[in-house]
Structure formats: C-alpha cells, structure tokens
Amino acid sequence: MSDIGLTHVALPACSLAASVAFYERYAGMHVIHRRPGVVWLSDRTRPFVIVLIETTDDVQPLLPFAHLGIGVASRAEVDRLCGIARAEGCLVREPEDGGPPVGYWAFLRDPDGHTLEVSHGQELGLAVEQGA
Numbered sequence: 001m002s003d004i005g006l007t008h009v010a011l012p013a014c015s016l017a018a019s020v021a022f023y024e025r026y027a028g029m030h031v032i033h034r035r036p037g038v039v040w041l042s043d044r045t046r047p048f049v050i051v052l053i054e055t056t057d058d059v060q061p062l063l064p065f066a067h068l069g070i071g072v073a074s075r076a077e078v079d080r081l082c083g084i085a086r087a088e089g090c091l092v093r094e095p096e097d098g099g100p101p102v103g104y105w106a107f108l109r110d111p112d113g114h115t116l117e118v119s120h121g122q123e124l125g126l127a128v129e130q131g132a
Helices: 016-027 075-088 123-130
Strands: 008-013 030-035 038-042 048-053 068-071 093-097 104-109 115-120
Touching: 008 016, 016 038, 016 048, 016 068, 016 075, 016 115, 075 093, 075 104, 075 115
Parallel strands: 008 048, 068 115
Antiparallel strands: 030 038, 038 048, 093 104, 104 115
C-alpha cells in the first residue's frame, strides 16, 4: 500500500475508549497505532486512518452534512447497524434510498457528536475509475 494521497482525518475525542468502541462497532475499524492521547483506526482496506486525539476541550463535532462515510456489504447490513444505533440512541437519520449514485444510507452520531454515514450501493469506485 502507498501512503500517497488522502491518508487520514483527525478528530478530537473526549474519551478514546468510547470512540474506539463506536468505530469498531459501526465502521469495522480497529486500532493500528496507539500512543498517549492518540489512536489510529483503520479498516485495513486502504492506507487511510481516522486519528482520534483525546482532548478535555469542548469538541466541535462534524455535523450533517459534514461527515465520515463508510460503505458496507448490503442494505441488510445498513439496517442491522441502524437497529443497533437506534437501540443505543445514536441513530441520527433513518436509512433512505437515494438511488444511484447515492445508494442506501443513514447517519449515526459518535460519542463526541461527529456524524458517520453508513451506506450500501454508493458508486464511488465507478466514479473514481471513470473520472470527471
């Protein structure tokens, strides 16, 4: 894998443990690097990480429509994750089908208020291959 191109996004977090648990549960990410006050999370599909930086300051979260987005394998997986998020009180927007190229998507809120989009059927790979 190459470290050329977009490599990471860094987000403040009040509790690294709570944020790590959220991204493991909802985004299939795992800690690949840890040092005092900082963790790197990756789903190991590409050279890209979310860097969580622990802070005691007020966090200014990403809010709709500023968000992180992940693709999952099926609509059923979007629905499954939304069911968990609904029960845990972090589902922000119910799943909806935006049609091509947007696909089926929903918004969840992480412990610091940042927004995570879970989706299926977005045609990002196709768009990248075809170019503008």
